[in-house]
Amino acid sequence: MVTTHRTLAQLSEGGLLAEILPLFAGGPAVPVGPGDDAAVLAPGKATVATTDSMVRGRDWLDAWSSASDVATKVLTQNLADVAAMGAVPTAVLVSLMADPSTPVDWALDFARTLGEHAAAAGVSVVGGDLSSAPGGVLAVSVTALGDLEGRAPVLRSGAAPGDALAVRGTLGRSAAGLALLEGGADPRTEPRGIRAECLAHHLRPHTPVRAGREAAEAGATAMIDLSDGLLRDGHRVAAASGVRLALSPAGLHEDVASLAAAVGDQALECVLAGGEEHSLLATFPRDVPDGWRTVGVVEAGEGVTLEGVVQQPRGWDHFDAGSR
Amino acid sequence: MVTTHRTLAQLSEGGLLAEILPLFAGGPAVPVGPGDDAAVLAPGKATVATTDSMVRGRDWLDAWSSASDVATKVLTQNLADVAAMGAVPTAVLVSLMADPSTPVDWALDFARTLGEHAAAAGVSVVGGDLSSAPGGVLAVSVTALGDLEGRAPVLRSGAAPGDALAVRGTLGRSAAGLALLEGGADPRTEPRGIRAECLAHHLRPHTPVRAGREAAEAGATAMIDLSDGLLRDGHRVAAASGVRLALSPAGLHEDVASLAAAVGDQALECVLAGGEEHSLLATFPRDVPDGWRTVGVVEAGEGVTLEGVVQQPRGWDHFDAGSR
Numbered sequence: 001m002v003t004t005h006r007t008l009a010q011l012s013e014g015g016l017l018a019e020i021l022p023l024f025a026g027g028p029a030v031p032v033g034p035g036d037d038a039a040v041l042a043p044g045k046a047t048v049a050t051t052d053s054m055v056r057g058r059d060w061l062d063a064w065s066s067a068s069d070v071a072t073k074v075l076t077q078n079l080a081d082v083a084a085m086g087a088v089p090t091a092v093l094v095s096l097m098a099d100p101s102t103p104v105d106w107a108l109d110f111a112r113t114l115g116e117h118a119a120a121a122g123v124s125v126v127g128g129d130l131s132s133a134p135g136g137v138l139a140v141s142v143t144a145l146g147d148l149e150g151r152a153p154v155l156r157s158g159a160a161p162g163d164a165l166a167v168r169g170t171l172g173r174s175a176a177g178l179a180l181l182e183g184g185a186d187p188r189t190e191p192r193g194i195r196a197e198c199l200a201h202h203l204r205p206h207t208p209v210r211a212g213r214e215a216a217e218a219g220a221t222a223m224i225d226l227s228d229g230l231l232r233d234g235h236r237v238a239a240a241s242g243v244r245l246a247l248s249p250a251g252l253h254e255d256v257a258s259l260a261a262a263v264g265d266q267a268l269e270c271v272l273a274g275g276e277e278h279s280l281l282a283t284f285p286r287d288v289p290d291g292w293r294t295v296g297v298v299e300a301g302e303g304v305t306l307e308g309v310v311q312q313p314r315g316w317d318h319f320d321a322g323s324r
Numbered sequence: 325m326v327t328t329h330r331t332l333a334q335l336s337e338g339g340l341l342a343e344i345l346p347l348f349a350g351g352p353a354v355p356v357g358p359g360d361d362a363a364v365l366a367p368g369k370a371t372v373a374t375t376d377s378m379v380r381g382r383d384w385l386d387a388w389s390s391a392s393d394v395a396t397k398v399l400t401q402n403l404a405d406v407a408a409m410g411a412v413p414t415a416v417l418v419s420l421m422a423d424p425s426t427p428v429d430w431a432l433d434f435a436r437t438l439g440e441h442a443a444a445a446g447v448s449v450v451g452g453d454l455s456s457a458p459g460g461v462l463a464v465s466v467t468a469l470g471d472l473e474g475r476a477p478v479l480r481s482g483a484a485p486g487d488a489l490a491v492r493g494t495l496g497r498s499a500a501g502l503a504l505l506e507g508g509a510d511p512r513t514e515p516r517g518i519r520a521e522c523l524a525h526h527l528r529p530h531t532p533v534r535a536g537r538e539a540a541e542a543g544a545t546a547m548i549d550l551s552d553g554l555l556r557d558g559h560r561v562a563a564a565s566g567v568r569l570a571l572s573p574a575g576l577h578e579d580v581a582s583l584a585a586a587v588g589d590q591a592l593e594c595v596l597a598g599g600e601e602h603s604l605l606a607t608f609p610r611d612v613p614d615g616w617r618t619v620g621v622v623e624a625g626e627g628v629t630l631e632g633v634v635q636q637p638r639g640w641d642h643f644d645a646g647s648r
Contacts (some may be wrong), residue, residue, distance in 0.1 A: 030475055036564075037408035037549050038374035038470065040477045045369055050362035050451055057458040084361035093375040095465045097421075128375055133463065134381040141373060141419045143467035146362065153356055153364045225361050240360075262327070304608060320329040 008107065009100035013130055019108060024125035029268040039126035041091055041145065048146035048153065050081035058137040061193075064181055065203055065214030067109035072138060072204040078144035080225035080278040082210025086154035092126040093117055095141040100132055112139065121209055151216050154282070159222035159241035163283040165296040168200065168211040168310075171230060171255040175274025176263045177202025194262045203263050207278040209289060215282045218289040223282040229273040234304040235279060235313035247272075248310070251295035272306070273314045284322035325367065332431065333424035337454055344364025348438040350451035363450035365415055372470035374405035374476065374535060380462040389506055389527055391433035394464060396528040399441050399598075402468035404549035404602040406538025410478035416442055417451040419465040424456055424498035425626070434464065436507040445533055459605040475540050483546035483565035489609040489620040492535040494525065495579040496556060499598025500587045518586045531602040535615060539606045542613040553597040557605060559637035565607075568625030570632075571596075577620035596630070599636045 008016060021034055032040035041047075054060060065073075075092065082089040089258045094114060096107060118125050123144070133139070159165075177198035187199040207225070215220045215223055222241055224233050225304075234245045252271055259267035281295075288294050332340065345358055353421075356364035365371075378384060378398045389397075399416065406413040418438060420431060442449050447468070457463070481573035498604045505511075511523040531549070539547055547555050547567055558569045576595055583591035605619075612618050 006325050013392040032409075032642065033355075034477065036477075036479050038372045038411070038468075039548075040409065040472065041371040041373060047462070047469070048362045048367060049415065049417055049467075051419050051465075052419055052454045053419045053453050053465065055421050055455050055461065057456040058456045081361040085356075085364065091373065093373055095375050095377045095468050096466070097377055097463050120641050128379050129375050129465070131377045131379050132382045133379040133464075134460070136351075136458070137379065137463075138423050139376075139455075139457065139463055141377065141465040143373075143423070144362075145371070145469075148364065155356065155360050181568040186517075211354075223361075253513050264619055274598065 006104040007101045008098055008104060011104060011155055012020055015059030016104070016107060016130060016208040017108055019039065019209045020111040021113045022098035023108070024118070031195070034127050037090070039158060040306050041126065046135055046148045048082050048085045048087040048144065048148060050078055050142040051141065052077040052081070053139060053141040060318070062073040062255070067106045067205045067239050068113040069111035071110045074115055075114055075206045076144045076207050076278050077227065079121060079123070079209050080140045080227065082146035082277045083207060083209045084154070084225040084280055085146065085148070086151055086212050086216025086220065086222050087148045088213055089121060089123045089144050089146045089209065091124045091126040091145045091212060093143045095129040095131065097131045097133045097137065097139040099135050099137050100134070102138055114233065115204060144245055146295035147193060149301045154216050154220050156221040156222050156237045159237055159243050159298045160285065161243060161272055161300045163285050163298040164294050165245055165247070165283055165289050166288045166292040167295050168208050168215070169279025171252070171279060172259050172267065172274045173198045173201035175270040176259050179258040179263050179266060179270070194258060198203070198259070198262050202276065205276060205278045206207045208280060211280055214289055215280065215292070216283060218227050219286060220282040226281055228275045229314070231272050231304055231311050237281065237283070238303055242302070244299045245304045246295055246299050247304060247306045249307055251293065266304055271313070329424050330428040332422055332428060335428060338533045340428070340454060342433060344385045344435040347435045348442070358449065358451050363415070365450065369474045369642050372406050372409045372411040372472060373467065374402055375404070375465065375467040376401040377463060377465035391430045392437040393527045395434045395437035396441055398464050398466045399438055400602050401551065402466045402641050403445060403447070403533050404531035404551065405469065406468050406470035407531060407533045408478070408547050408549035408604055409472070410475055410540025410544065410547060411471065411472045412537050413447045413452040413468050414446060414468045415448045415469045417447060417467045418480070419453040419455065421455045421457045421461065421463040423459050423461050446586070452613050460484055473537070476513070478540050478546050478547040480546050480561045480564035483561055483567050483568055483607040484609065485610050485622055486623045487545055487571055487572070487622040488612050488618050489605070489607055489622055490601055490616040491605055491619050492539070492614045492616045493532050493601070493603025495576070495601060495603060496583050496591065496594030496598045497522045497525035498529055498600040499594040500583050500590070503587050503590060503594070518582060522583070522586050524601070529600060529602045532604060535604055537615055539604065539616070540581040542608065543610060544608055547604060550601045550603045550605055552555055552599045553604065553638070555596050555635050556637045561605065561607070562627055566626070567626045568623040570619055570623050571620040571628060571630045573631055575617065594634065
């Protein structure tokens with residue numbers, strides 16, 4: 001196709017927008033979508049807002065991640081934060097900062113996947129920005145909005161001693177996938193199985209979006225998106241709530257066992273400290289709802305323990321190279 | 325000071341956040357501010373949302389713009405888009421994508437000015453993201469939310485023949501300031517006067533935020549933020565409304581005359597095609613409200629004319645190098 005080799009420099013901003021905007025579906029909650037000075041969202045309940053960015057060379061490598069992969073990941077990061085408040089995501093805005101020599105197809109593949117996955121989650125892409133960047137630079141930034149539908153937000157600060165600690169979604173798969181990529185694994189040729197699942201979760205993570213609302217309705221006292229690792233994010237809940245989270249080896253056994261086939265004795269560390277998983281961690285005063293599995297209990301005290309041993313809050317930190 | 329030479333690499337993400345978050349004031353419209361998975365905005369009327377980014381080396385040069393200047397400009401770009409919908413800005417989210425060798429003081433100066441100017445505009449900084457970037461990369465992305473307070477949004481598409489065309493704020497100053505910088509002017513030594521005002525408007529533009537609501541209350545039929553130039557943005561209103569905007573030389577005379585002392589015979593081109601001004605252009609079926617000045621009329625037809633001569637939509641385009 002002729003279009004394969006077009007770069008952004010060959011299109012005007014308006015020309016690129018004309019190709020991108022049809023990739024984003026509107027919705028009933030959006031009286032005015034992209035194209036005016038700003039979008040208009042219909043009057044609703046309290047609005048939840050969050051933002052996350054990805055930068056090529058740091059958050060992804062082109063050798064491993066396609067434009068579609070990047071779109072999936074940056075959208076998931078944002079939707080997970082909305083879900084972790086107990087809200088339902090309604091709209092996203094997206095910024096693309098790109099070297100003009102970036103292939104047009106990269107931008108279109110990114111926008112197409114973002115639009116498809118947003119639509120599948122009932123989310124409208126309501127705005128965005130295109131900025132030219134110096135040679136080699138490619139970055140994307142997404143802001144997501146959500147609706148609490150009249151419920152109180154589920155904060156990190158509400159956990160109380162006696163609550164059950166539970167996870168919805170996988171643990172450690174993204175970190176295991178990254179370890180496999182660093183070890184030379186090729187996602188395109190990897191046969192089906194746990195290794196392929198880990199590679200896929202690292203490149204195109206998903207988050208249990210609807211579980212956020214379900215947890216809120218089930219009375220969750222605290223909730224967080226596992227973006228920086230069970231220990232680091234667990235410490236955040238413990239600190240905000242003024243409690244200790246006591247992880248149980250029995251609760252994590254299944255996660256560790258399933259990963260062992262992919263990464264051997266790194267499995268436990270992936271489960272405890274692996275970032276970018278985007279599963280949900282929550283505390284419940286009563287029964288843990290369907291689909292969640294208990295991984296520990298909330299106790300009086302501080303920090304996070306495993307079998308009674310205090311765990312440091314290791315995990316992902318964006319600027320501190322020593323933390324990994 | 326010891327702090328002068330700290331770089332982001334020497335701080336953890338949490339350490340940097342601990343210094344940044346106190347720089348952002350909360351507000352009554354923000355039950356939950358930064359620090360949890362997402363912010364919560366109080367239930368309100370319809371929400372307006374927009375986003376704009378700036379990238380070093382394209383949208384600013386460190387030789388000309390300080391961190392404080394960049395914060396002022398990216399905030400103004402966003403607030404102007406909210407105002408141009410007839411809404412009142414309520415909250416912003418900010419992403420910083422930075423090479424870890426970036427001085428900590430750059431990030432703190434950026435955050436401090438963003439927080440101060442947001443607070444002055446009654447806007448809360450409710451969230452953000454810090455991302456590490458490859459060597460030399462520095463970019464910021466802001467998303468702004470606003471409240472229509474029960475009014476209908478003022479779109480680009482409502483102008484009708486017979487309406488008056490009016491501007492609130494300056495014209496051409498940012499472009500004139502850029503021309504002066506490119507000609508070697510030094511903002512630090514420039515004496516008071518129109519040249520200094522142009523330099524200041526280019527580096528630290530302001531937008532008449534409250535005029536957006538005032539225009540909506542006065543019955544504005546269409547409105548746009550002048551970010552890409554009077555002609556290019558005028559064409560957008562003309563196309564969206566299916567009308568012609570007829571600019572009057574008499575209406576622009578004062579702008580051109582005041583700029584002539586700064587940039588000579590480039591003054592008219594700055595007024596017509598200069599971007600990044602962030603004044604507001606609106607159409608009114610009745611009297612033009614106080615503080616606005618009439619610059620033309622809306623006619624049947626298409627495009628933008630000056631003294632009856634059709635004007636091409638020249639002005640700023642982010643990816644098309646040939647458009648400037």
